[in-house]
Amino acid sequence: MSIESGVLRFAGPYDDPGLDIVAIRPNLRQQRVGVQILGTAQRPQVRLFSDPEMPDSEKLAWLVLGRPATGAGAEAAVLQQAALALLAGDGEGVGSRLAGFLGLDQLELVDRGENGEALSLGKRFSNRLYLNYERGLLSTLGTVSVFYEISRWLSLRARAGEENAIDVIFLREFD
Numbered sequence: 001m002s003i004e005s006g007v008l009r010f011a012g013p014y015d016d017p018g019l020d021i022v023a024i025r026p027n028l029r030q031q032r033v034g035v036q037i038l039g040t041a042q043r044p045q046v047r048l049f050s051d052p053e054m055p056d057s058e059k060l061a062w063l064v065l066g067r068p069a070t071g072a073g074a075e076a077a078v079l080q081q082a083a084l085a086l087l088a089g090d091g092e093g094v095g096s097r098l099a100g101f102l103g104l105d106q107l108e109l110v111d112r113g114e115n116g117e118a119l120s121l122g123k124r125f126s127n128r129l130y131l132n133y134e135r136g137l138l139s140t141l142g143t144v145s146v147f148y149e150i151s152r153w154l155s156l157r158a159r160a161g162e163e164n165a166i167d168v169i170f171l172r173e174f175d
Contacts, residue, residue: 002026004034016042025063033062064109066117066137105130112136136162 002024009018019041024034032051039045048059061067106122115136122132128149135142143161150156157167 016040019044025066028062028066031062033059035063106132109137110134115139 004022004024005020006022007018007020009020011018017040019037019039021037022034023037024032031054034049036047036049037044038047048056048063050059050062054062103123104121105124106120108120109117110120112118116138118134118136118139120132120134122130124130130147132145132147133142134145139162141162143159143163145157145159148156153170153172155169155171157165157169159165
């Protein structure tokens with residue numbers, strides 16, 4: 001998202017300014033889609049907008065996916081959960097709320113440079129074991145990564161899918 005305009009109005013408590021922020025999804029040729037945040041920092045109100053005007057479900061698809069929704073199962077589920085997270089509105093970030101709702105520790109869109117954006121899902125199973133799945137929004141393959149901390153200084157990282165690798169990482173800190 002790119003912030004197109006943003007205004008913070010301090011008229012009251014310093015930790016609860018008034019908000020008037022407009023953020024748009026960049027690099028869309030056919031649509032102008034974004035989010036408007038009004039209200040205060042403690043009680044923000046989020047509204048989707050588009051130009052030309054379209055139903056909220058289509059706005060959300062363009063905002064999250066960068067294209068119209070196909071209605072496929074996994075894609076529809078992600079959009080439905082994103083909509084529920086937006087409506088929850090308890091001040092926590094959308095990604096955090098959605099990740100928590102799905103039982104995940106991480107859910108975010110990551111920029112992979114020239115490869116476009118990817119959806120990244122992560123779950124920590126213990127203080128030593130972390131599993132991550134990343135799939136490009138426009139690609140057909142994803143990558144599963146397993147991170148295992150063998151000891152304080154030694155970790156193992158294995159990746160399979162779009163990228164295949166096994167790494168042994170030795171980390172030793174010196175003062």
